[in-house]
Amino acid sequence: MDTTLSDKDKKFREFALNGNMWRVILQVCIPLAIFQLVNHIFNILDTMMASHISATAVSAVAYLSQLQNMIAAIGTGLAVGSTLKISECYGAGDYDLVKKRLSTLIAICVGVSALVLMLIPFTPFLLKISGTPSEFIEIGTKYFIVTLIATVMSIFNNVYIAIERARGNSKRILRLNMFVIMLKLSITGVFIYGLNADITMIAVATVFAQLFLFIMAIRNLSRGNDAFTFSLKSITFTERVVKPMLTLSFPVMVERLAFAMGKTVVNAMSKNYGPVTVGALGISNNINGTATQLETGFQDGGASIISQNLGACRPDRALDAFKKLLIIESLIGLICYIILNVFIDQISFVFANSSQGFNYEFQQTIIKVFRYDAFGGCIPLGINCAIMALFFGFGKTKLTLLINFCRVFIFRIPLLWALQNFTILGSESVGIVMAASNILTAVFSSIIAFFVIRQIKKEWNLKL
Template structure:
């Protein structure tokens, strides 16, 4: 007989606090196990998709306000933010990988193990974040030079980097908290909290930039303050005594059989996210051979692409939680049913939003072109090619949900590594060295990498589903 994941790591814990579920958690667990899967997917994933979409919009507003300070300051922020984005992959990857094991234990009904994993996960975040601050804050300029940061950015942005680093570490904890709420099905709470954080961040940024005429350091301060609000909400919701999803010091266990499963799933996701961020930096650097306008047009095209990919990512995140919980409950067939629903929805989102953005591309692109018709034409040219990947990336998002849900994070690492370092960077290098196409190459490489990633995801998904059906005799 097949043993549900999570049971194998259970161990006696007589001295631990009690771990029970609220009525809402019990109802959601039963809903995932027995409810109509379409309703389950939409209930869990729609708020996440909405949040992802609105977050993309607010990022654009935030960038527009930051540009008021000056070109040099904005360049410093853009460059240093990419470095912090790679560092944030440490916490983000840990949250994704470890929360899969939390969902499995939740689905399996081992609530003591849920509490143990939740508590241990926050302890790991504390160790990771504390170590990062102790190492990087005293040696921030040296680290930035090691990362090949231009000296003018180091002179202007070292304090910003340190402040943003503190915000990044706070986000480690917040990412874990969000992952735990996602496992509980509290997607609406995630949406409401994140919207509050975003509104506070934008309001403070506007106050500091337009009201006080502050520099880039206060933009980082606005981030810290907004992240503290989410952190306070995490402390409040995770301090409920007796709840399986609460934090308790006595439930922390750094024993191998507790930590190892979470780390094994998290490490590939961490590498995947860091490599993807690094790959974007490499592509931007390679595009500078054309003109600064090309790099800007590619960045704007990526933002427009996010209109489609962000809601797909919302269904990916929620879908992986549903799949892992179904697997933990001993219902692998139901997990595959969830994957099928997510696949259909992500393809539909890709087709619909791709069509809408292409139909209204002229007026949308004019918002970013600053009255420069040449720049607007470049944006449109690149995005028309990037948009071709909307449906393939929808397939990729659903396959990622399947792989994360079944704990196959090494395969997800392979797909996303290939997306950047096989289908994108080498293709751009070849276009630059063996053709004279010019800046249109930036659009071509986006189309090639996104479509090729979708094709690879189809192959991986087909093989994975066959293996799952065989393994569980479905």
């Protein structure tokens, strides 16, 4: 099969492999970072709409979202790992393999989605064995069932977005997702403020929004006949096509599943301080997510740039991309840390308002948790994001699994258990734990990165 590239894809490949690295990173990553930021802001608005129902409702959404993330981790892990191998083929100029991996990846997604849908009848049991508080099960079972349907579509959508990211179509990703976000927010607003609906309708709004992106994904992946279009004839489960994708994806799946599971455990442990603390932790994570989502946008784009240059046998250029990413990520973290701390009183005031009135205790709990969370989150996680981009780009996903496993199950959960059992600290314990685990994670990943970079330079005969 003689597979070709579109003129636009040829132009981007040349730019990614030979253009000024600062320009490459900024052109690819800024739209992704803006998308992540805007998406996160609208998620915060979503949380605010839930808080309009009640503090228990927002806590339930925060808790159940982590369970949904556990299931979605399979799809996102598959998207991240597999599309990095597609990106590597793109950089190497093997366009026939690009098409085969793309088409086979979508076929694999069909099987994964079928497995997710099979979970729906077992929703109450699933929520119970995961330690979900009874009050959350009561108001959140229908919400979670609808969320599973949205998750199926998001599996395909995440793969599609990752494919567009691999070919440098960051602006298309931004445009499509901006529309999706506005659509979801508008529908949610009508349900919550116009119809006084419960949290189930928040999930229904998500389904409608994901459906639009799902339709656009099918449309864009089926147009034309170049390397980045789906073809039934190109689906092949040969070792050369499938094994590299699954080998890279599996650790990412496990990593994201374990991370989401760990956050669920933390939420379950946090309920010892009352439902308000669970909600405050979720809101604190959302507020700090303003920084981490910007950093994640640069991480995702940076990983694609690194893998493309590695595929073209340009490891020196791949390492240069990492160095520049590290500078950018650190600056983002510093700026966001300053801004968020200046305006935390105003931000928390908004979250503490509901249809039942202003909840001063809830606001103070949010602020208390946030102060610690931001200290350990903004800058340290920015550094960690740059290192994750390096590891993803070089295919070292087993290291990302190790780091994120330690982040939750070594640096976070045991510390929270110790604070709960050996101190008299209250809800601030969850904030202290978030700060400590994030800082320790950044230190741990930096130590590993030092040795990995030395190994890469030796392997490619680069100057140490």
